[in-house]
Amino acid sequence: MELKNYQKQVINDLADYLESLNEHGSLSNAFSAHWKNRQIQVGGDGITPYCNVVKGVPHVCFKVPTGGGKTFLACASIKPIFDARPPVRNKAVVWLVPSESILTQTLKALKNPAHPYRQKLNADFGGRVEVYSKEELLVGQNFSPATVAEQLSVMVLSYDSFRANRKEGRKAYQANGNLERFATAFGTPEQPIANADETALFQVINQLNPIVIVDESHHATSTLSHEMLVNFNPSFILDLTATPTKQANVISYVDALTLKHEHMVKLPVIAYNRNSRDEVVTAALDLQRSLEATAQQQQKAGGRYIRPIVLFQAQPKTNSDATTFEKIREQLIAVGVDAAQIAVKTAEINELKGVDLLSPDCEIRYIITVNALKEGWDCPFAYILASLANRTSRVDVEQILGRVLRQPHARQQDAEVLNYSYVLTSSADFNATLENIIAGLNVAGFTKHDFRAVGVTSDDTTAVLENLGAGAEQLQFSELDGLNTNQSSAPEASPEDTNNDNEWDFNAEAIAAKLAATAPSTQPDGTTADERPSAAATILAQAQRQGATYNREVEQAARDTNNHVPTDLRDKVNNVRVFDKFLDDIQQLTIPQFVVTPPPSGLFSLSETGTELLTSEALCAGFTLRDKDIELDLSTVDEQMYRLDVENPNDVARAFHLTTADQHYMREVFSKLDIDAQRRNAAEFIYDKIKPIDPVADGELRDYITRITSNFDATDIAAYQERTYQVAEKIRKKILGLLTMHKDTRFYDDIEIEAIQVEPRFKLPELIHPVDASSVIGGSLYEAEDAMNSLEYELASRLSGMANVRWWHRNLERKGFFLNGPINHYPDFIVQTEDGACVLVETKGEQLKNEDSKIKLRLGKKWEALAGRGFRYYMVFHDDVTPLDNAVTMSKFLSIIERL
Structure with missing residues (x-):
């Protein structure tokens, strides 16, 4: 079972947090740095600052809705946490x-x-x-x-x-x-x-x-x-929940659009209001038959087995009132339902014990229940929630709605109607019902954006929107196509509702007659025939129209992965739009990036040209430590890194320090060993500390470390004992340095033979989310731009006054455009001239004339040479700094821009 893309992102979020924790030490600082890297503010109007629940212990949370695979994520998280310790x-x-x-x-x-x-x-x-x-x-x-x-x-x-x-x-x-x-x-x-x-x-x-x-x-x-x-x-606490508390330190959010795109959930929820309980039962039975007929047609065409199930939600006076459930069972049998297809599941009665609901041999299609499904019951075949509450009763679906949301087999169904969930009610106050559906979605980790309501007339739309509050305008309401055209959100009373208050009282004979007159049928393509005058046909026609709008949102979010903000965080970010006058510019501009052509047998997300973006990981191919030198100078090992933060001892990430007992144990064992055994012990410890290093095989990594430690003399052993972690870190950095050299060589060799090329790939988004948005300097592409240091601020100010500059943009670190080579290089600025030239600019001060700057400069100039006419790259140093070869000073750069 491989991690799905969104699950990989959750684990990447955990790895990034652990890296921040090792870098910053402080729990609060690590949490803030983690979110700042994602352009999300911590504190103020942003995310709540880190809550130190168990003093000194890293305590973080994954927010994953129902159906998102929390348990599998937990299993996948254990190794990264131990590796970071x-x-x-x-x-x-x-x-x-x-x-x-x-x-x-x-x-x-x-x-x-x-x-x-x-x-x-x-x-x-x-x-x-x-x-x-x-x-x-x-x-x-x-x-x-x-x-x-x-x-x-x-x-x-x-x-x-x-x-x-x-x-x-x-x-x-x-x-x-x-x-x-x-x-x-x-x-x-x-x-x-x-x-x-x-x-x-x-x-x-x-x-x-x-x-x-x-x-x-x-x-x-x-x-x-x-x-x-x-x-x-x-040593570390990881919370898993769909509904985090206020004190939860969430480091990764999964939203509905992501789960829907990965085919984990049946969304949107289609909420449908009927005139009476009779109509609810009729619609539920008819809808089940239609969905099952569609599922059978899909299976004949090669799909997997699905048997759609209805949850009938009863509301007896007490949960132990078995009479209610038996009466409902009797009424369903009277309608014509086979008794073997009915089961009761409550806190007191469990007829599902030992039953495999997913088995083709299982006959159950109808489950009678209340709200007590918190006791570990799940079935992806549950599609329909039908409330048998009286017209005047409150429809409480909060604790049960999540049971119909899981997608069978975690895959997209060919028949679109099998990708949605359905809720049927007969409420006098449908507005209140919709609010309760939202509450049920919230319990499952979803939001009001994840359902669509049908059966509400246009006259009532305004009232519903007001009742649902801010953001509800995104919901779509529609009148039924020629059916119940006089229906309002408060159905008129029907005789059976007026005269009896029992949850099981519905007209079995009349329902049976209606169902007999509308036998299920499917079109050749597996879809239900819309022209059939049945409740199911109407519901499914509405569902397909409403679902189509939701699916468009899902696809848009999938296309905009780099700029996608989870639903939970949309009110926590600065939403900054491109100026309208520049909208055409970004729609027409596609910035080139490096691409490769993958092997034909690979499973890749390809462009129309049959290529994919080059990744830094792809350049690791062929790397080996077997022929690398083992030279290591331990005379320059830094002072102790793993020290307590004496200013704020309660904020120390003590998970990333050895316990006193472990330290004592290790030193005691080490001191009793001879020199060769001490070398072997050091190799084992260093290996445990720095593994894994992608793409180095663990065995090769262990052998290389052993080669290094086998060369330790008495001075090196003493340095290792005194600065254990620093020695391990020095070896890790040496290996990463060797890997960088390999990727760099491989990159330019592959460019030479045209295995790596350049294609237009990156589109600037209409909306960005800078943490520290500022609109002080004019001439920018967006209504506000991200924070800048003094040199960047000076450059932006100079650009804003230049006649030949159409707009400038402070590129977002880790979220914006990047040059994808041996490293991912995010230039500081993207500038467009009035003549249409696109210029990437990286600013540097004296202190940054280092190897990293040289790698970026070489990469930028190679990109410029291959990107084609109209694309330039400049590394710009302050005027009082002698620039690197092929870089320029601020004055020189501005004079070039004036004439470009």
Whole structure:
């Protein structure tokens, strides 16, 4: 099971955060730097600043909606986190879940060698993985100091099982003879837990200093939950949720448009209001038949098996009122539904236990339920949510809506109507129903932009928009095509609604007659026949029209990946538009970038010319460390990098420091070794610290480090003992330097043989999101531009007064245009002259006359030579600085622009 593109981006976001954490040390500074790199402000009107929930421990969150694969993301996150930490004796993970049903599901998946979750862990940790339940930990089953030192230990636990005030949590605090070996091996705890014995399970886990994964973390916000997290003595905390709390430090957002593009969810939700409960039941049964007929037609054409399911939402007086569910079952049978196709699922009644709803052998097509589906029930075949609430009752879909959103088989269905979710109600106040649907979407991690309402007349549209609040104008409402033309958002009372208040009361005989008159049929292409005078035909016709507008938004977001802002952050960014007078300019301008032609067998996103953008990673091909020198000067090792921040000790990322016990253990072991063993020990430690380095194979990396450390003399060994991390970092930088040299050579060699070429590729967007937007200087392309240093500010000021400059733009770092060569080079400015020349400008001061500047200058000039007439690149130094060869001073550059 490969990570999907959006999941890869989430893991990249985690890697970027970990890099910021290693660079800045401070938790708050790392969080701010992480978002600044994405042009998102932290503080003020932007994202809430870092919340130091567990003092000194990195605590971050992935916001992933229902259907986004949070568990798989968690599995893929463990290795990057351990790789970013100092090497530790024990790799332990505590995986917390909110309920017993989720606990059972997670344990089953992680213990199953054939499951993608376990396969991911096995691949990342060489198969040395053990997954434990609390019961197995308490009896010490395959759980000892020796085993945890040799493997990844994943402990799947429920929140309640470690809360001291809960009966099920007390065993974790008690003395445990099965775990005495840990107390002997680990010694006195650095972070003792109050009221816990040294041999208690909780204290043992505490001394493992684990990574803690908190699933559905919005459930773990109480004081007791905080106390539990502190007692685990975590080295890192990763929250997973669709609905982050205000104190969550979210580092990666996944939105609906992204999930829809990756075929993970059935969106938009099509909300449809009927005149009565009879019409709701009729429409639900007819829609199910039509969707199933379409699914069968799709399967005959080569598609996978799908059996659309209806959730009938009842609202009895109590959840234990089984009479209600039985009455509904009886009524459905009276309509003509086979009893074998009906099941009840509530907190008290579970007829789905042991049933594989995805199996072709399963007959269930109708599930009667309430809101109590939080107990671990999921089925991608659920398509229709039909509320059986009375016309005057509140339609509460908040806790159930998410159950119809998952896309079967996580793939786009050929029949478009199988890519949407459907909600049917008969509410007297459809506006309130829509608000509740929005609440249900919010619970699932989505927003009001992710549904479309039909069955609302044009007279009521204004009222609905006002009721839904800001942003609702993006929703589309439409009248039914010639059906119920007098319908309003408040259907007139029907006899069955007026005379009876029972949730199960509908006219089975009349419904059966209507369904018999409109037998399901499909067109040759698998779509439902719109001309059929049935409820389903009308709903599906509306769904296709409404879904088309949503799909256009999805495709636009996919095309604009580099500039896409997740829905959750749209009110946190500066939205700056291009000046109208320059709109034609950016539509006509396409800036060249380097491209390659991939092998025919590759799976690539190609342009019309059959090429793809060159990536820096592609230039790594052929790199090897086998023939590289091992020279290393340790006399210049810097002062201790891994020091405590004495000014703000509570903000220290102590996850990225060895514990005192680990430091003592390592030094004690090291001092007892002979010189050759010390070299081998150093090689192993350095390897653990700096791996992985793409694209170097782990075995080759290990061999190269061993070659270096085998050459250590007594002075080098002493330097290593004193500055362990700095020596490891020096070796890492040496390898990266060798890799850069290889990519540089490969790049220019491939250009020489025309394996790398230049094509028009990059389009400037109409909207940008600079963090520190400023409109002080005139002549800019956008209504405001990003922040500038003094030299950049001087250049922009000079450009603004030049007659030959049509516009200038402060290019956004990591978000704007880049020259894609051995490095990704983001020039500071893009300038267009009145004569149509496009000029890239990189500004430099004296202190930046270094190797990095030389690499950028050479790359820029090569791009200029290949980009064609009208494209230029200049590296510009301040007038009092002697520029590098082929670079120019500020005055020289401005004189060129005047005549360009």
